[in-house]
Amino acid sequence: MATIKDVAKLAGVAVSTASIALNGDSKVTPSTRQKVLEAALRLNYQKNGFAMDLKRSQTRTIALILSDLSGPYYSELIRSVQEVTLSKGYDLIACSSVGGRDSTAVKFLREKRVDGAIVLAHNISDEDILDAARERFPIVVLDRVLQGEFIIQVLVDGMQGGYSAADYLIRKGHRSIAFISGPPNSYDNRQRYEGFRKALEEHGIAEMPKWNLSGGFQQEGGYQATKMLVMQGDLPSAVFYANDEMALGGLKAFAEAGIRVPEDVSVIGYDDIQLAEYTRPGLTTIRQPKYEAGALSAHILFQCVEKHTVDNKDYKLAVELVERGSCRAVN
Amino acid sequence: MATIKDVAKLAGVAVSTASIALNGDSKVTPSTRQKVLEAALRLNYQKNGFAMDLKRSQTRTIALILSDLSGPYYSELIRSVQEVTLSKGYDLIACSSVGGRDSTAVKFLREKRVDGAIVLAHNISDEDILDAARERFPIVVLDRVLQGEFIIQVLVDGMQGGYSAADYLIRKGHRSIAFISGPPNSYDNRQRYEGFRKALEEHGIAEMPKWNLSGGFQQEGGYQATKMLVMQGDLPSAVFYANDEMALGGLKAFAEAGIRVPEDVSVIGYDDIQLAEYTRPGLTTIRQPKYEAGALSAHILFQCVEKHTVDNKDYKLAVELVERGSCRAVN
DNA sequence: AACGATAATCGAAACGTTTCGAGAAATCGT
DNA sequence: ACGATTTCTCGAAACGTTTCGATTATCGTT
Numbered sequence: 001m002a003t004i005k006d007v008a009k010l011a012g013v014a015v016s017t018a019s020i021a022l023n024g025d026s027k028v029t030p031s032t033r034q035k036v037l038e039a040a041l042r043l044n045y046q047k048n049g050f051a052m053d054l055k056r057s058q059t060r061t062i063a064l065i066l067s068d069l070s071g072p073y074y075s076e077l078i079r080s081v082q083e084v085t086l087s088k089g090y091d092l093i094a095c096s097s098v099g100g101r102d103s104t105a106v107k108f109l110r111e112k113r114v115d116g117a118i119v120l121a122h123n124i125s126d127e128d129i130l131d132a133a134r135e136r137f138p139i140v141v142l143d144r145v146l147q148g149e150f151i152i153q154v155l156v157d158g159m160q161g162g163y164s165a166a167d168y169l170i171r172k173g174h175r176s177i178a179f180i181s182g183p184p185n186s187y188d189n190r191q192r193y194e195g196f197r198k199a200l201e202e203h204g205i206a207e208m209p210k211w212n213l214s215g216g217f218q219q220e221g222g223y224q225a226t227k228m229l230v231m232q233g234d235l236p237s238a239v240f241y242a243n244d245e246m247a248l249g250g251l252k253a254f255a256e257a258g259i260r261v262p263e264d265v266s267v268i269g270y271d272d273i274q275l276a277e278y279t280r281p282g283l284t285t286i287r288q289p290k291y292e293a294g295a296l297s298a299h300i301l302f303q304c305v306e307k308h309t310v311d312n313k314d315y316k317l318a319v320e321l322v323e324r325g326s327c328r329a330v331n
Numbered sequence: 332m333a334t335i336k337d338v339a340k341l342a343g344v345a346v347s348t349a350s351i352a353l354n355g356d357s358k359v360t361p362s363t364r365q366k367v368l369e370a371a372l373r374l375n376y377q378k379n380g381f382a383m384d385l386k387r388s389q390t391r392t393i394a395l396i397l398s399d400l401s402g403p404y405y406s407e408l409i410r411s412v413q414e415v416t417l418s419k420g421y422d423l424i425a426c427s428s429v430g431g432r433d434s435t436a437v438k439f440l441r442e443k444r445v446d447g448a449i450v451l452a453h454n455i456s457d458e459d460i461l462d463a464a465r466e467r468f469p470i471v472v473l474d475r476v477l478q479g480e481f482i483i484q485v486l487v488d489g490m491q492g493g494y495s496a497a498d499y500l501i502r503k504g505h506r507s508i509a510f511i512s513g514p515p516n517s518y519d520n521r522q523r524y525e526g527f528r529k530a531l532e533e534h535g536i537a538e539m540p541k542w543n544l545s546g547g548f549q550q551e552g553g554y555q556a557t558k559m560l561v562m563q564g565d566l567p568s569a570v571f572y573a574n575d576e577m578a579l580g581g582l583k584a585f586a587e588a589g590i591r592v593p594e595d596v597s598v599i600g601y602d603d604i605q606l607a608e609y610t611r612p613g614l615t616t617i618r619q620p621k622y623e624a625g626a627l628s629a630h631i632l633f634q635c636v637e638k639h640t641v642d643n644k645d646y647k648l649a650v651e652l653v654e655r656g657s658c659r660a661v662n
Numbered sequence: 663a664a665c666g667a668t669a670a671t672c673g674a675a676a677c678g679t680t681t682c683g684a685g686a687a688a689t690c691g692t
Numbered sequence: 693a694c695g696a697t698t699t700c701t702c703g704a705a706a707c708g709t710t711t712c713g714a715t716t717a718t719c720g721t722t
Contacts, residue, residue, distance in 0.1 A: 001465075003678055014702045019680060029700065044462065049442030050385040051678035054707050061435070069409045069425055075401040082400065082427060091435035094400055094425040096413060104392070104422035111380030131375065134332075248609060278579065280611035334708055345672045350710060360670060382708035385677050 002043035011039035022047070058136075061091040062301060063114040065105040067121035069096045073273055073290075074120070077142075080294030081118060088302050090115075097121040101128065112137055116301045118294075119143070122186060138304035140297040144187050152304065154297050154315045158188050161286040161319040162195025162240075165268050168284075168321055169238045170203050173330040174266060176236040178211035180225045180246055186217070192242050192270060211236050215246040222246025226253035235259070237330055238266035244273045244285055251279055251326075266327035282324030289317045333374035342370035353378070389467075392422040393632060394445040396436040398452035400427045404576070404604050404621075405451070408473075411625030412449060419633050421446075428452040432459065443468055447636045449628045450474070453517045469635035471628040475518045483635065485628050485646045489519050492617040492650040493526025493571075496599050499615075499652055500569045501534050504661040505597060507567040509542035511556045511577050517548070523573050523601060542567050546577040553577025557584035566596060568661055575600035575607050575616055582610055582657075597658035613655030620648045 008018035013032060021028045021036035028036075039045075053059050064081050066074055078094065085092040093114070097105035100123055108114060109124075109132040119129060120142040133139040133150040140152045169177055179196055182189035200207055213228055215221030222241055226249065229235065241247035247269030254261050261267050261281060269276060272287035296315060304310045339349040344363060352359045352367035359367075370376075384390050395412050397405055409425065416423040424445070428436035431454055439445060440455075440463040450460060451473040464470045464481040471483045500508055510527055513520035531538055544559055546552030553572055557580065560566065572578035578600035585592055592598050592612060600607060603618035627646060635641045 001467075004680095005678080015679085016681075016703075017701055020701090023680085027700070032701080046441050046443065046463075048385070048678050049438075049444045050381045051707090052442075052680075054379070054381040054385055054678085054709085055680045057707070069413065078401040082429060086430055091438060092427065093435060094427075095423070096425075098413060099417055104424060107380075107422060108424075110377050111383075112377065113380045132377075136332075275606055275609050278582070278606065278610045335710095336708080346709085347673075347711075348671055351671090354710085358670070363670080379708050382677090383710075385679085386708085386710045388677070 001048075002045045004045070004047070006043055007036060007039045007045050010043060011035040059091075059113065059115050060089070061093060061114045062298075062305070063105070063108050063117040064092060064094045065097055065109070065117055065119045065121050065124065066094065067097050067123050069094060073271060075274070076290040077120070077294040080291045081298045084295050084298035084302070088298075090302070097124050100124075109139075116140075116305045118297045118301060135308070136305075138301060138310070140301050142293060142297060150304070152297075152300050152310060152313045152315070154293055154300070154317070156188075156288050156293060156317045157319060158191030159195040159198070161270060161288075162192035162197075162242075163199045164195070164319065164321050165192075165240050165270065165286055166196045166199035167203075169240065169266065169268060169327065170199060170205065172238075172266070172327060174236075174238040175205055176208070176211070176238070177205070178208075178213070178229060178236040178239045180213050180215045180222055180239060180241045180250065182215070182217035182242045182246070184214070189217070189242050196240060208236075210234075215241070215249065217243050217246060219245045219249040222249030223253045224249075226250040227257075230254070230257045230259065235265060238268065238327065241267070241269045244269040244271045244276050244283060247283055247285070247326075248275065248279065251283070262326050262328040266330075268327055272322050276322075276324070279326075281326045284324045284326045285322050287320045287322045289319065293317055332379075333376045335376070335378070337374055338367060338370045338376050341374060342366040390422075390444065390446050391420070392424060392445045393629075393636070394436070394439050394448045395423060395425045396428055396440070396448055396450045396452050396455065397425060398428050398454050400425060402576075404574070404602055406605065407621040408451070408625040411622040412629045415626050415629035415633070419629075421633070428455050431455075440470075447471075447632045449625075449632060453514070453519075466639070467636075469632060469641075471632050473624060473628060481635070483628075483631050483641060483644045483646075485624055485631070485648070487519075487619050487624060487648045488650060489522030490526040490529070492601060492619070493523035493528075493573075494530045495526070495650065495652050496523075496571050496601065496617050497527045497530035498534075500571065500597065500599060500658065501530060501536065503569075503597070503658060505567075505569040506536055507539070507542070507569070508536070509539075509544070509560060509567040509570040511544050511546045511553055511570060511572045511581065513546070513548035513573045513577070515545070520548070520573050527571060539567075541565075546572070546580065548574050548577065550576045550580040553580030554584045555580070557581040558588075561585070561588045561590065566590070569597040569599065569658065572598070572600050575602045575604045575614060578614055578616070578657075579606060579610065582614070593657050593659040597661075599658055603653050607653075607655070610657075612657045615655045615658045616653050618651045618653045620650065624648055 004018050005015055008015045018036050021033040082092055095104045097103045106128055116138045118140045122143055126146055129139055130148050133148055138150045142154050213225040215225040241250055247267055269283050269285035272285045276283040276285050335349050336346055339346045349367050352364040413423055426435045428434045437459055447469045449471045453474055457477055460470055461479050464479055469481045473485050544556040546556040572581055578598055600614050600616035603616045607614040607616050
């Protein structure tokens with residue numbers, strides 16, 4: 001690999017001059033620049049990124065850390081973060097936290113290979129985030145409540161979402177509503193449940209333990225939980241799935257049992273993943289502002305990276321109910 | 332930021348000793364290690380990744396370069412690459428080539444910030460790839476035919492796929508088949524079309540230019556193209572979408588127009604993305620061996636990174652038709 | 663007790679850039 | 693034509709690690 005030294009030597013100039021010429025500074029005579037550029041071309045010179053980062057001690061790159069790069073949920077988030085990043089002239093890399101503390105993600109956090117990070121990965125501990133964040137390394141967290149000097153939280157109001165979903169069903173006349181929950185250690189899941197519970201309470205509806213099942217946020221889990229529900233014999237008139245993936249599994253289970261949606265049972269999901277639009281009937285669900293969350297996170301992060309300060313460290317976004325065909329009114 | 336020098340000073344040892352202790356080498360007395368570790372903790376020391384990379388001149392990281400990080404298609408590919416990467420003790424970062432020559436992806440390629448790359452991004456030019464690849468920087472390309480000393484190609488037989496799809500429709504009795512294509516500069520798209528054309532030709536069926544529309548591999552494009560098709564009035568009995576995302580758009584357009592699938596028109600897609608299973612009717616499509624392609628690519632890449640050599644630089648994988656409900660037999 | 667062998671530590675030299683202050687050359691005004 | 697500016701180029705010092713050869717301390721053997 002040719003280094004800048006080789007280029008300088010071939011061009012007959014000093015290394016520093018070569019560097020300046022290569023970086024397009026105007027502090028160099030056109031003819032010298034010409035020579036340098038030619039030499040670089042001849043040697044097929046490519047600058048060594050690490051040496052540069054080391055010297056400049058910044059990378060103009062941010063990382064988006066996700067627990068699972070391949071999840072369908074993240075698409076919109078990634079897109080919006082990417083758009084903002086690009087428009088700001090920064091680079092974006094996505095990395096996964098699969099592998100926990102040994103993952104690429106945590107390593108990037110620890111070793112500061114980027115200028116900042118956006119984290120949506122429940123399998124990274126609060127502690128790891130807390131001691132990675134510092135003066136020139138702000139972190140935006142999207143999936144947890146976490147206070148720290150260089151930590152900014154962007155939350156989506158899961159409680160409002162859970163409340164809206166339940167309230168919607170209740171206003172449609174439903175009185176017996178099942179809740180299929182996600183993993184108990186998930187902050188999001190807890191929030192959604194809290195909202196659900198609150199709506200029921202406000203309307204004086206009692207919760208039924210037998211209608212509270214767990215599906216672990218997985219499609220298969222939703223499927224199993226729904227089968228249990230069906231087997232219990234006493235079907236509620238509506239089911240609230242704490243995320244769309246589980247609702248998908250539920251839809252499948254109902255179809256297999258010959259139970260019609262929404263005629264026999266109403267179904268509401270949460271997230272508004274792309275698929276929700278394509279099921280038959282279309283899945284009524286709570287839309288998360290994924291695009292907005294991504295764009296907002298990126299903007300704040302850049303503000304923090306560049307100005308080393310941020311006016312507000314705590315953002316909360318609202319959700320919105322998307323009505324499709326999976327719920328009907330009962331009397 | 333504390334550096335290793337600070338740690339060494341606080342621990343009262345030489346920098347080199349600190350380095351050794353920090354890296355867990357056994358060439359150091361437990362008590363010294365203890366001192367160093369303690370000092371590091373006190374100073375909240377984190378090693379500077381760039382300095383390390385620079386010195387070691389390798390990163391144990393590979394990049395997966397995709398034209399669009401947010402596409403649903405890539406999920407399985409990412410997953411398999413990730414699994415292999417993790418099992419080999421390497422790190423994986425994904426980056427997008429949105430932005431063309433100025434994208435993060437091309438920058439990573441040029442500046443060798445990783446030890447190797449897997450590329451599936453039609454908007455990166457052959458040239459950029461050719462002059463990035465070199466002795467210690469192998470590249471696996473997944474979406475093009477490209478010869479080069481340090482380039483390995485893994486191809487999926489798109490021609491066979493296109494042929495199978497068309498042949499399947501023809502055998503079901505279809506004689507009027509539309510083709511909704513992707514971007515013309517995409518190698519995959521061309522291959523699929525080629526296979527389609529060949530099947531038609533072999534069965535003596537004429538192609539109709541008015542049934543050949545472009546949807547740019549995007550869902551929205553498929554939707555628009557299908558609306559055009561509908562507006563033309565003369566509907567074919569089957570439509571072959573060059574990828575599933577466009578087929579999804581098509582399904583939506585047909586639904587909106589009150590045209591039933593598969594009763595009124597048969598639809599076949601390409602890729603077998605996860606969503607394909609959940610549409611109603613299920614989307615009949617061509618399954619790409621995404622998982623296999625990813626795992627294979629990663630394996631070969633590591634072989635090349637570590638041994639600096641590879642036995643075969645040219646791999647081709649077969650596709651398979653997945654029958655769901657979106658095509659019916661006509662007589 | 664002295665000697666060699668082994669183990670632990672050290673100092674200095676890299677890695678490939680960028681940047682800064684200083685010197686040399688060119689340009690300008692008078 | 694001469695000094696004062698400006699413009700260009702240069703050498704050297706960083707950036708924070710790792711690594712290698714050298715030095716010192718430690719230990720077991722005779």
